[in-house]
Amino acid sequence: MALTDTFVRKVKFSGASAGDKHTDGQGMHLLVNAVGKYWRLNYRFAGKQKTLALGVYPAVSLAAARKRRGEARELLAAGIDPVQAKQEAMRARATAQSNTFEAVARQWLTKSAARRAASTQKKVQGWLSHDVFPRIGKIPIADIGPRDVLETVRIIENRGAIDSAHRVKQICGQIFRFAVAAGLVGHDITADLKGALSAKPKSHYSSITNPSELGPLLRAIEGYTGHPYCCAALRLAPLLFVRPGELRSAEWSEIDLDGAQWRIPSHKMKMRVEHIVPLSTQAVNILRDLAQISGKGKFVFPSIRTPERCMSENTLNAALRSMGYSREVITAHGFRATARTILDEVMQERIDLIEHQLAHAVKDPNGRAYNRTAHLPARHQMMQRWGDYLETLRRGAEIIPFSANNLN
Numbered sequence: 001m002a003l004t005d006t007f008v009r010k011v012k013f014s015g016a017s018a019g020d021k022h023t024d025g026q027g028m029h030l031l032v033n034a035v036g037k038y039w040r041l042n043y044r045f046a047g048k049q050k051t052l053a054l055g056v057y058p059a060v061s062l063a064a065a066r067k068r069r070g071e072a073r074e075l076l077a078a079g080i081d082p083v084q085a086k087q088e089a090m091r092a093r094a095t096a097q098s099n100t101f102e103a104v105a106r107q108w109l110t111k112s113a114a115r116r117a118a119s120t121q122k123k124v125q126g127w128l129s130h131d132v133f134p135r136i137g138k139i140p141i142a143d144i145g146p147r148d149v150l151e152t153v154r155i156i157e158n159r160g161a162i163d164s165a166h167r168v169k170q171i172c173g174q175i176f177r178f179a180v181a182a183g184l185v186g187h188d189i190t191a192d193l194k195g196a197l198s199a200k201p202k203s204h205y206s207s208i209t210n211p212s213e214l215g216p217l218l219r220a221i222e223g224y225t226g227h228p229y230c231c232a233a234l235r236l237a238p239l240l241f242v243r244p245g246e247l248r249s250a251e252w253s254e255i256d257l258d259g260a261q262w263r264i265p266s267h268k269m270k271m272r273v274e275h276i277v278p279l280s281t282q283a284v285n286i287l288r289d290l291a292q293i294s295g296k297g298k299f300v301f302p303s304i305r306t307p308e309r310c311m312s313e314n315t316l317n318a319a320l321r322s323m324g325y326s327r328e329v330i331t332a333h334g335f336r337a338t339a340r341t342i343l344d345e346v347m348q349e350r351i352d353l354i355e356h357q358l359a360h361a362v363k364d365p366n367g368r369a370y371n372r373t374a375h376l377p378a379r380h381q382m383m384q385r386w387g388d389y390l391e392t393l394r395r396g397a398e399i400i401p402f403s404a405n406n407l408n
Contacts, residue, residue: 003030008037008062024062028054028069039065041072045081052082099184101144101175102128102137108178115272119245119313127168131156141179146192157197166200169193206327207334209341211393214238217330218394220323229301229311230319232290237316237332239283239387241339241358243270244332248311250300252291260284260380275359278380280387339386347389353382 003024011032014020019033031038039054054060054068072082105128113121135152136144149172157165173190180187208214221234233247240247246264255262262277269275279287287300294302301311316332336358343349357379 003062005062008057011037024066024069026069026073028065030057039068041069041082043072043076043082045076045083050081050083052086099141099179100138101141102133104141104179104182104184105132105137105175108175111178112174114267117245117268117270124171127164127171131168132172141176142185144189146189149190150193150196153193153197162198163200165197169197205331205333205337206329207337207341208330209338209345211342211346214338214342214390215393215396217325218390219396220325222394224319224323226319226322227304228290228293229304230315232286233301233311233316234319235286236283238335238338238390239280239286240277241336242275242277243336243359244316245313246275247332248301248313248315250310251298252295252300253298255279255287255300257284257287257291269359271359271361273359276376276379277357278376278383280384282387282391283383342389343382343386347385349382349385350378353379357383 003022007022008030011020011022011030013032013034015034019031022030022032024030027042029040029042031040037057039057039060041052041054043050043052052072054065054072057065060068075082075085109121109125109128116124132152135155136148139148149169153165153169153172156168169190173188176185176188176190179185208217218238221238224231224234226234237244237247240262242264246268249268250262250264254264257279260279260281260283262279264275264277266272266274290300294300294307297307299307299310303309303311317327320330320332321327340354340358343354344351353375356374
Protein backbone atom coordinates (compact mmCIF):
# COMPACT_ATOMS: atom_id res chain seq x y z
CA MET A 1 0.00 0.00 0.00
CA ALA A 2 1.11 3.56 -0.65
CA LEU A 3 2.51 5.51 2.27
CA THR A 4 0.67 8.35 3.98
CA ASP A 5 1.97 11.58 5.49
CA THR A 6 0.83 10.45 8.96
CA PHE A 7 2.66 7.14 8.69
CA VAL A 8 5.85 8.74 7.45
CA ARG A 9 5.78 11.25 10.30
CA LYS A 10 5.11 8.71 13.07
CA VAL A 11 7.06 5.64 11.95
CA LYS A 12 9.95 4.66 14.28
CA PHE A 13 13.14 2.66 13.73
CA SER A 14 12.69 -0.92 14.84
CA GLY A 15 16.36 -1.59 15.45
CA ALA A 16 16.92 -3.85 12.45
CA SER A 17 20.57 -3.93 11.38
CA ALA A 18 19.83 -3.06 7.76
CA GLY A 19 17.18 -0.46 8.65
CA ASP A 20 13.44 -0.62 7.92
CA LYS A 21 12.15 -0.27 4.35
CA HIS A 22 8.58 0.97 3.79
CA THR A 23 7.45 0.73 0.17
CA ASP A 24 5.45 3.46 -1.58
CA GLY A 25 5.27 1.78 -4.97
CA GLN A 26 7.01 2.15 -8.38
CA GLY A 27 10.37 1.30 -6.82
CA MET A 28 10.33 4.02 -4.15
CA HIS A 29 10.65 3.28 -0.45
CA LEU A 30 11.34 5.05 2.84
CA LEU A 31 14.46 3.77 4.62
CA VAL A 32 14.30 4.32 8.39
CA ASN A 33 17.37 3.73 10.55
CA ALA A 34 18.93 5.03 13.76
CA VAL A 35 20.10 8.21 12.00
CA GLY A 36 16.98 9.32 10.15
CA LYS A 37 14.48 8.72 7.34
CA TYR A 38 15.64 8.55 3.70
CA TRP A 39 13.78 8.37 0.40
CA ARG A 40 15.20 5.84 -2.05
CA LEU A 41 14.29 4.66 -5.58
CA ASN A 42 15.34 1.24 -6.81
CA TYR A 43 15.50 0.76 -10.58
CA ARG A 44 17.28 -1.20 -13.29
CA PHE A 45 19.40 0.44 -15.97
CA ALA A 46 21.44 -1.35 -18.64
CA GLY A 47 20.69 -4.63 -16.90
CA LYS A 48 22.00 -3.48 -13.51
CA GLN A 49 20.16 -2.86 -10.27
CA LYS A 50 20.70 0.70 -8.99
CA THR A 51 19.46 2.97 -6.21
CA LEU A 52 18.84 6.70 -6.43
CA ALA A 53 18.72 8.89 -3.30
CA LEU A 54 15.65 11.14 -3.47
CA GLY A 55 16.26 13.16 -0.29
CA VAL A 56 15.88 13.12 3.49
CA TYR A 57 12.62 13.43 5.41
CA PRO A 58 11.28 15.89 6.60
CA ALA A 59 13.28 18.28 4.34
CA VAL A 60 11.80 16.30 1.43
CA SER A 61 8.15 15.51 2.03
CA LEU A 62 6.27 12.48 0.72
CA ALA A 63 4.79 14.56 -2.09
CA ALA A 64 8.20 15.98 -3.05
CA ALA A 65 9.74 12.51 -3.03
CA ARG A 66 7.00 11.23 -5.34
CA LYS A 67 7.64 14.14 -7.69
CA ARG A 68 11.33 13.28 -7.81
CA ARG A 69 10.42 9.65 -8.45
CA GLY A 70 8.31 10.74 -11.41
CA GLU A 71 11.17 12.85 -12.81
CA ALA A 72 13.57 9.92 -12.47
CA ARG A 73 11.17 7.58 -14.25
CA GLU A 74 10.86 10.09 -17.10
CA LEU A 75 14.64 10.02 -17.46
CA LEU A 76 14.59 6.23 -17.53
CA ALA A 77 11.92 6.29 -20.21
CA ALA A 78 14.23 8.54 -22.25
CA GLY A 79 17.16 6.13 -21.81
CA ILE A 80 18.99 8.27 -19.26
CA ASP A 81 20.43 6.91 -16.01
CA PRO A 82 19.00 9.06 -13.14
CA VAL A 83 22.06 8.50 -10.95
CA GLN A 84 24.41 9.64 -13.70
CA ALA A 85 22.18 12.64 -14.46
CA LYS A 86 22.21 13.60 -10.76
CA GLN A 87 26.01 13.34 -10.60
CA GLU A 88 26.39 15.51 -13.69
CA ALA A 89 24.03 18.09 -12.23
CA MET A 90 26.05 18.14 -8.99
CA ARG A 91 29.28 18.64 -10.93
CA ALA A 92 27.68 21.44 -12.91
CA ARG A 93 26.57 23.17 -9.69
CA ALA A 94 30.04 22.78 -8.21
CA THR A 95 31.59 24.25 -11.35
CA ALA A 96 29.16 27.15 -11.29
CA GLN A 97 29.92 27.89 -7.64
CA SER A 98 33.68 27.93 -8.28
CA ASN A 99 33.30 30.09 -11.42
CA THR A 100 32.01 33.25 -9.83
CA PHE A 101 32.07 36.44 -11.86
CA GLU A 102 35.09 37.65 -9.90
CA ALA A 103 37.02 34.40 -10.45
CA VAL A 104 36.35 34.48 -14.19
CA ALA A 105 37.10 38.21 -14.38
CA ARG A 106 40.48 37.73 -12.71
CA GLN A 107 41.33 34.96 -15.16
CA TRP A 108 40.38 37.28 -18.03
CA LEU A 109 42.46 40.11 -16.55
CA THR A 110 45.54 37.89 -16.42
CA LYS A 111 45.15 36.33 -19.86
CA SER A 112 44.35 39.60 -21.62
CA ALA A 113 46.85 41.82 -19.79
CA ALA A 114 49.34 41.77 -22.67
CA ARG A 115 46.83 43.56 -24.88
CA ARG A 116 46.61 46.57 -22.53
CA ALA A 117 49.04 49.22 -21.37
CA ALA A 118 49.98 48.99 -17.69
CA SER A 119 48.04 52.16 -16.91
CA THR A 120 44.92 50.76 -18.62
CA GLN A 121 45.27 47.46 -16.78
CA LYS A 122 45.38 49.34 -13.47
CA LYS A 123 42.30 51.37 -14.42
CA VAL A 124 40.31 48.25 -15.43
CA GLN A 125 41.28 46.49 -12.20
CA GLY A 126 40.12 49.54 -10.25
CA TRP A 127 36.72 49.64 -11.96
CA LEU A 128 36.16 45.94 -11.31
CA SER A 129 37.35 46.02 -7.68
CA HIS A 130 35.47 49.17 -6.69
CA ASP A 131 32.31 49.05 -8.80
CA VAL A 132 31.63 45.52 -10.00
CA PHE A 133 32.95 42.85 -7.62
CA PRO A 134 31.13 44.23 -4.54
CA ARG A 135 27.79 43.76 -6.34
CA ILE A 136 28.10 40.70 -8.58
CA GLY A 137 31.58 39.34 -7.91
CA LYS A 138 30.44 36.43 -5.70
CA ILE A 139 27.62 35.29 -8.00
CA PRO A 140 28.33 32.35 -10.33
CA ILE A 141 28.77 33.89 -13.75
CA ALA A 142 26.23 31.46 -15.22
CA ASP A 143 23.59 32.82 -12.81
CA ILE A 144 24.06 36.48 -13.70
CA GLY A 145 21.41 38.11 -15.85
CA PRO A 146 21.34 41.34 -17.87
CA ARG A 147 19.50 43.10 -15.05
CA ASP A 148 22.36 42.38 -12.61
CA VAL A 149 24.91 44.04 -14.90
CA LEU A 150 22.57 46.94 -15.69
CA GLU A 151 21.99 47.73 -12.00
CA THR A 152 25.74 47.66 -11.45
CA VAL A 153 26.63 50.07 -14.23
CA ARG A 154 23.67 52.34 -13.46
CA ILE A 155 25.18 53.07 -10.05
CA ILE A 156 28.22 54.43 -11.91
CA GLU A 157 25.97 56.31 -14.34
CA ASN A 158 23.95 57.86 -11.52
CA ARG A 159 27.01 59.47 -9.99
CA GLY A 160 27.59 61.28 -13.29
CA ALA A 161 30.34 59.06 -14.71
CA ILE A 162 28.48 58.18 -17.91
CA ASP A 163 31.58 57.40 -19.94
CA SER A 164 32.90 55.14 -17.17
CA ALA A 165 29.54 53.34 -17.01
CA HIS A 166 29.80 52.54 -20.71
CA ARG A 167 33.40 51.38 -20.30
CA VAL A 168 32.47 49.08 -17.40
CA LYS A 169 29.60 47.58 -19.41
CA GLN A 170 32.04 46.98 -22.25
CA ILE A 171 34.50 45.32 -19.86
CA CYS A 172 31.75 43.07 -18.47
CA GLY A 173 30.91 42.10 -22.05
CA GLN A 174 34.52 41.10 -22.68
CA ILE A 175 34.47 38.97 -19.53
CA PHE A 176 31.26 37.24 -20.60
CA ARG A 177 32.69 36.55 -24.07
CA PHE A 178 35.74 35.05 -22.36
CA ALA A 179 33.36 32.87 -20.33
CA VAL A 180 31.54 31.83 -23.52
CA ALA A 181 34.84 30.64 -25.01
CA ALA A 182 35.53 28.69 -21.80
CA GLY A 183 32.11 27.00 -21.99
CA LEU A 184 30.90 28.60 -18.76
CA VAL A 185 27.97 30.57 -20.23
CA GLY A 186 25.95 30.36 -23.41
CA HIS A 187 26.20 33.96 -24.61
CA ASP A 188 27.24 37.50 -23.74
CA ILE A 189 24.27 38.82 -21.79
CA THR A 190 25.47 42.43 -22.03
CA ALA A 191 24.41 42.42 -25.67
CA ASP A 192 20.85 42.72 -24.35
CA LEU A 193 21.73 46.06 -22.70
CA LYS A 194 22.22 48.03 -25.90
CA GLY A 195 20.68 51.46 -25.44
CA ALA A 196 19.97 50.93 -21.74
CA LEU A 197 22.45 53.60 -20.59
CA SER A 198 22.44 57.31 -21.31
CA ALA A 199 24.31 58.23 -24.48
CA LYS A 200 27.97 59.05 -23.94
CA PRO A 201 28.69 62.76 -24.21
CA LYS A 202 30.80 63.56 -27.23
CA SER A 203 34.20 64.83 -26.20
CA HIS A 204 37.41 65.71 -27.96
CA TYR A 205 40.86 66.47 -26.68
CA SER A 206 41.27 70.23 -26.76
CA SER A 207 43.89 71.40 -29.20
CA ILE A 208 45.29 74.49 -30.89
CA THR A 209 45.13 74.22 -34.67
CA ASN A 210 45.70 77.85 -35.63
CA PRO A 211 49.42 78.57 -36.31
CA SER A 212 49.04 82.11 -34.96
CA GLU A 213 47.97 80.63 -31.60
CA LEU A 214 50.45 77.75 -31.69
CA GLY A 215 53.47 80.06 -31.87
CA PRO A 216 52.81 81.70 -28.47
CA LEU A 217 52.25 78.27 -26.91
CA LEU A 218 55.59 77.01 -28.25
CA ARG A 219 57.33 80.07 -26.86
CA ALA A 220 55.66 79.58 -23.49
CA ILE A 221 56.85 75.96 -23.48
CA GLU A 222 60.39 77.05 -24.38
CA GLY A 223 60.40 79.51 -21.49
CA TYR A 224 58.89 77.09 -18.96
CA THR A 225 61.19 76.69 -15.94
CA GLY A 226 59.82 73.55 -14.30
CA HIS A 227 61.74 70.33 -13.74
CA PRO A 228 64.10 69.41 -16.64
CA TYR A 229 62.23 66.16 -17.31
CA CYS A 230 58.94 67.98 -17.64
CA CYS A 231 60.49 70.76 -19.73
CA ALA A 232 61.95 68.26 -22.19
CA ALA A 233 58.70 66.28 -22.42
CA LEU A 234 56.74 69.48 -23.06
CA ARG A 235 59.10 70.48 -25.88
CA LEU A 236 58.93 67.02 -27.45
CA ALA A 237 55.14 66.65 -27.21
CA PRO A 238 54.32 68.89 -30.22
CA LEU A 239 57.39 67.68 -32.17
CA LEU A 240 56.55 63.97 -31.91
CA PHE A 241 52.74 64.11 -31.37
CA VAL A 242 52.61 60.62 -29.87
CA ARG A 243 50.08 59.77 -27.19
CA PRO A 244 51.03 61.17 -23.76
CA GLY A 245 51.30 57.70 -22.24
CA GLU A 246 53.71 56.63 -24.97
CA LEU A 247 55.82 59.74 -24.47
CA ARG A 248 56.15 59.65 -20.70
CA SER A 249 56.94 55.89 -20.66
CA ALA A 250 59.70 56.18 -23.28
CA GLU A 251 62.84 54.21 -22.44
CA TRP A 252 66.39 54.95 -23.56
CA SER A 253 66.73 51.42 -24.91
CA GLU A 254 64.03 52.25 -27.49
CA ILE A 255 65.77 55.35 -28.83
CA ASP A 256 68.55 55.47 -31.43
CA LEU A 257 69.86 59.02 -31.42
CA ASP A 258 72.47 58.36 -34.10
CA GLY A 259 69.82 56.83 -36.33
CA ALA A 260 67.32 59.56 -35.36
CA GLN A 261 64.62 57.00 -34.61
CA TRP A 262 62.43 55.87 -31.70
CA ARG A 263 60.90 52.39 -31.81
CA ILE A 264 57.95 52.10 -29.47
CA PRO A 265 57.32 48.41 -28.67
CA SER A 266 53.94 46.93 -29.45
CA HIS A 267 52.86 46.43 -25.82
CA LYS A 268 52.95 50.20 -25.28
CA MET A 269 50.87 51.02 -28.35
CA LYS A 270 47.10 51.31 -28.40
CA MET A 271 46.86 49.11 -31.51
CA ARG A 272 49.47 46.65 -30.15
CA VAL A 273 51.75 47.14 -33.17
CA GLU A 274 55.32 48.42 -32.95
CA HIS A 275 55.52 52.06 -33.99
CA ILE A 276 58.51 53.94 -35.42
CA VAL A 277 58.89 57.64 -34.71
CA PRO A 278 61.46 59.41 -36.92
CA LEU A 279 63.27 62.10 -34.91
CA SER A 280 63.88 65.55 -36.33
CA THR A 281 67.16 67.30 -35.51
CA GLN A 282 65.23 69.41 -33.01
CA ALA A 283 63.98 66.29 -31.21
CA VAL A 284 67.44 64.67 -31.27
CA ASN A 285 69.00 67.78 -29.72
CA ILE A 286 66.45 67.82 -26.90
CA LEU A 287 67.04 64.14 -26.20
CA ARG A 288 70.85 64.48 -26.29
CA ASP A 289 70.65 67.22 -23.67
CA LEU A 290 68.28 65.13 -21.55
CA ALA A 291 70.56 62.09 -21.84
CA GLN A 292 73.10 63.96 -19.73
CA ILE A 293 70.59 63.87 -16.86
CA SER A 294 68.54 60.69 -17.16
CA GLY A 295 70.51 58.75 -19.77
CA LYS A 296 71.95 56.23 -17.29
CA GLY A 297 68.53 55.15 -16.10
CA LYS A 298 65.71 53.17 -17.71
CA PHE A 299 63.20 55.91 -18.44
CA VAL A 300 63.75 58.99 -20.56
CA PHE A 301 61.36 60.89 -18.25
CA PRO A 302 61.64 59.24 -14.82
CA SER A 303 59.52 60.25 -11.86
CA ILE A 304 61.35 62.70 -9.63
CA ARG A 305 60.29 60.53 -6.68
CA THR A 306 61.74 57.25 -7.94
CA PRO A 307 63.68 56.35 -11.11
CA GLU A 308 61.90 52.99 -11.14
CA ARG A 309 58.76 54.64 -12.51
CA CYS A 310 58.16 57.02 -15.35
CA MET A 311 56.71 60.52 -15.10
CA SER A 312 53.12 60.63 -13.81
CA GLU A 313 50.24 60.93 -16.25
CA ASN A 314 49.14 64.36 -14.99
CA THR A 315 52.52 66.09 -15.25
CA LEU A 316 52.24 67.60 -18.74
CA ASN A 317 48.67 68.78 -18.34
CA ALA A 318 49.55 70.31 -14.95
CA ALA A 319 52.42 72.18 -16.59
CA LEU A 320 50.12 73.50 -19.33
CA ARG A 321 47.64 74.66 -16.68
CA SER A 322 50.44 76.45 -14.77
CA MET A 323 51.26 78.37 -17.96
CA GLY A 324 47.70 79.62 -18.11
CA TYR A 325 46.35 77.21 -20.75
CA SER A 326 43.08 75.69 -19.55
CA ARG A 327 41.94 72.20 -20.45
CA GLU A 328 39.38 73.77 -22.77
CA VAL A 329 42.24 75.24 -24.83
CA ILE A 330 44.92 72.53 -24.98
CA THR A 331 45.75 69.14 -23.47
CA ALA A 332 48.85 67.01 -23.86
CA HIS A 333 46.85 64.65 -26.07
CA GLY A 334 45.67 67.62 -28.13
CA PHE A 335 49.09 67.99 -29.77
CA ARG A 336 48.09 65.05 -31.96
CA ALA A 337 45.14 67.00 -33.39
CA THR A 338 47.38 70.04 -33.72
CA ALA A 339 49.83 68.14 -35.90
CA ARG A 340 47.09 66.31 -37.82
CA THR A 341 45.36 69.56 -38.78
CA ILE A 342 48.34 71.77 -39.59
CA LEU A 343 50.32 69.09 -41.44
CA ASP A 344 47.30 68.51 -43.66
CA GLU A 345 45.64 71.89 -44.06
CA VAL A 346 48.64 74.24 -43.80
CA MET A 347 51.70 72.24 -44.87
CA GLN A 348 49.73 70.03 -47.28
CA GLU A 349 51.61 66.88 -46.34
CA ARG A 350 50.39 63.53 -47.63
CA ILE A 351 47.49 62.36 -45.51
CA ASP A 352 48.66 58.73 -45.52
CA LEU A 353 52.04 59.76 -44.07
CA ILE A 354 50.31 61.79 -41.39
CA GLU A 355 48.06 58.86 -40.49
CA HIS A 356 51.06 56.52 -40.37
CA GLN A 357 52.81 58.88 -38.02
CA LEU A 358 49.75 59.09 -35.79
CA ALA A 359 49.89 55.27 -35.58
CA HIS A 360 46.45 55.01 -37.14
CA ALA A 361 45.54 52.00 -39.27
CA VAL A 362 46.36 52.72 -42.92
CA LYS A 363 45.65 50.26 -45.72
CA ASP A 364 47.30 49.87 -49.11
CA PRO A 365 45.30 49.90 -52.39
CA ASN A 366 44.58 46.19 -51.92
CA GLY A 367 43.07 46.74 -48.49
CA ARG A 368 46.03 45.34 -46.57
CA ALA A 369 47.53 47.10 -43.56
CA TYR A 370 50.92 48.67 -44.20
CA ASN A 371 53.74 47.38 -42.02
CA ARG A 372 55.50 49.56 -39.48
CA THR A 373 58.32 50.54 -41.87
CA ALA A 374 56.02 51.75 -44.66
CA HIS A 375 57.23 55.01 -46.26
CA LEU A 376 59.78 55.47 -43.48
CA PRO A 377 62.18 57.71 -45.50
CA ALA A 378 59.25 59.94 -46.51
CA ARG A 379 58.06 60.10 -42.92
CA HIS A 380 61.58 61.10 -41.80
CA GLN A 381 61.46 63.99 -44.25
CA MET A 382 57.96 65.01 -43.13
CA MET A 383 58.96 64.98 -39.46
CA GLN A 384 61.98 67.16 -40.22
CA ARG A 385 59.79 69.63 -42.11
CA TRP A 386 57.44 69.61 -39.12
CA GLY A 387 60.30 70.29 -36.72
CA ASP A 388 61.54 73.16 -38.88
CA TYR A 389 58.01 74.59 -39.12
CA LEU A 390 57.52 74.54 -35.34
CA GLU A 391 60.90 76.16 -34.86
CA THR A 392 59.88 78.94 -37.23
CA LEU A 393 56.65 79.49 -35.31
CA ARG A 394 58.49 79.50 -32.00
CA ARG A 395 60.95 82.17 -33.16
CA GLY A 396 58.12 84.55 -33.99
CA ALA A 397 58.64 86.64 -30.81
CA GLU A 398 60.57 86.82 -27.58
CA ILE A 399 60.31 83.93 -25.14
CA ILE A 400 57.86 84.47 -22.28
CA PRO A 401 59.13 82.74 -19.09
CA PHE A 402 56.83 80.67 -16.90
CA SER A 403 57.80 78.80 -13.75
CA ALA A 404 56.41 75.89 -11.79
CA ASN A 405 57.71 73.82 -8.92
CA ASN A 406 57.36 70.27 -7.70
CA LEU A 407 55.75 68.84 -10.83
CA ASN A 408 56.45 65.16 -11.29
